[in-house]
């Protein structure tokens with residue numbers, strides 16, 4: 001890689017990601033200090049009931065996730081926490097259950113699983129190619145082909161956050177303006193970082209291609 005300006009783009013993306021990471025951490029900290037009065041587990045159950053999904057179980061787990069056929073798992077701090085941050089996270093997982101019901105399991109889960117797998121792979125491929133100056137064209141192909149899948153995952157996640165806000169509104173947990181603001185800030189910061197992640201591999205690839213790196 002002869003052109004030193006090529007180095008600036010990965011650095012720029014890195015700095016932007018760091019800034020968004022700080023913004024997300026700040027928003028999460030802020031939201032975790034706004035009490036809502038009920039726990040993440042109770043909020044999840046309320047939201048599930050409001051959607052006619054009473055049969056989906058909510059239990060303690062090692063991660064916050066919705067597992068197809070198996071229900072919702074929440075980490076202890078989200079399960080028992082009664083902050084805006086906890087209920088937003090819990091409602092996000094309920095939103096995944098709503099998405100699956102709306103889109104049909106297969107249509108949603110197969111590209112979702114592929115997209116999650118492909119994302120770290122294409123970032124690694126582009127970075128390795130950029131650092132070693134070798135195999136960039138392969139990395140370009142990998143990252144361009146994978147971009148729609150990664151974008152799909154990001155859109156599903158952003159949609160789940162948007163739906164989570166709607167669910168919390170519906171069950172009346174965000175009537176207080178302070179609570180709502182904390183929840184919205186958290187969701188916006190997360191969305192900005194996710195969108196950056198979705199676009200970064202494609203931006204890097206196109207940049208390298210334009211610079212004529214092979």
Ligand SMILES: [Zn+2]
Nearest residue numbers: 092096157160
């Ligand atoms: Zn999610």
